[in-house]
Amino acid sequence: MKDNIITIDGPSASGKGSLARNIAAHLNFDILDSGLLYRVYAYLFDSGLEHTKIVAHIKKNILFKTDNEGLTIQEGSEDITGKLRSEKTAKAASKISSLKETRNNLLELQRGFYISKGLVADGRDMGTVVFPNAKLKIFLIASPEVRAKRRYLELQNRGQEVNMLALIEDIKQRDLKDQTRVLSPLIPAEDSIVIDSSEMSLDEVLSFTKKLTKRKLNK
Numbered sequence: 001m002k003d004n005i006i007t008i009d010g011p012s013a014s015g016k017g018s019l020a021r022n023i024a025a026h027l028n029f030d031i032l033d034s035g036l037l038y039r040v041y042a043y044l045f046d047s048g049l050e051h052t053k054i055v056a057h058i059k060k061n062i063l064f065k066t067d068n069e070g071l072t073i074q075e076g077s078e079d080i081t082g083k084l085r086s087e088k089t090a091k092a093a094s095k096i097s098s099l100k101e102t103r104n105n106l107l108e109l110q111r112g113f114y115i116s117k118g119l120v121a122d123g124r125d126m127g128t129v130v131f132p133n134a135k136l137k138i139f140l141i142a143s144p145e146v147r148a149k150r151r152y153l154e155l156q157n158r159g160q161e162v163n164m165l166a167l168i169e170d171i172k173q174r175d176l177k178d179q180t181r182v183l184s185p186l187i188p189a190e191d192s193i194v195i196d197s198s199e200m201s202l203d204e205v206l207s208f209t210k211k212l213t214k215r216k217l218n219k
C-alpha cells in the first residue's frame, strides 16, 4: 500500500513551490517545503548553533505560518523569511546539505510532516529518499534561463537587488552541486514523471498534474 503523498522534486526555481501549494490547496493536503528546512538549518548553523542542537531548536523556536501573503517564518518574534529566501542563504543551504550529518538530522523531521490526510512534499530527494513510497512522484525541470528569470522576479518582488547574469551563474553552480553530490543527489526517482515547464504556464503544469492525481490517487 502506497502512502498518500505527492513528491515534487527538481532544480531550484523550477516552479516546485507554486505547484506544491496549488495542488495541496486543491486536494486539501498538508505541505512540506523541504528546501526551506535546509535554509533554516543553514541559517541556524551560520548563526553559531551546532549540528546536534539545530533540529531541537527548529522544533522549539521556529514557527511556520501560512496566510494570504504566503508562508512566513519566525524565530521567536523575529520574521526571518527575507533572510531565508536570500541567495546568500540558498548558497549556505546548498553547501551544508551535502553533509551526511545535516541530511540525517533532517530526515525524521521531514517524515513527521506526513499525517493521515495527505502531503505534498517538494525538494530534491523527496521521491528518492524521504518518501520512496509516495503514490505520485513528479520531477519538475525548466531551462536555467527560464528559472533565473522566475527567481529574478521573485527576489525583485521582495525588494532584493539582483543581477540577472550572476543569478544564472548561481543557479547553474547550485544545480551542478546538487546533481553531483554523493548523498541524495538531485536525480529523478525511477518511478517519477518528468515535466519540463520551460514553455508551460503554471496553469498548464497544474492541470496536467491534476490529471495525474486523478489517475494515481483517485482524487
Ligand code: C5P
Binding pocket: 012, 013, 034, 035, 036, 038, 039, 090, 093, 094, 095, 097, 098, 122, 123, 124, 125, 126, 174, 178
Ligand atoms: O529548494 P531551495 O532552493 O529552497 O533549497 C535550498 C537548497 O537546499 C538546495 O540548493 C539544496 O542544496 C538543498 N536541498 C536539499 N534537499 C532537499 C531540498 C533542498 O539538499 N530536499
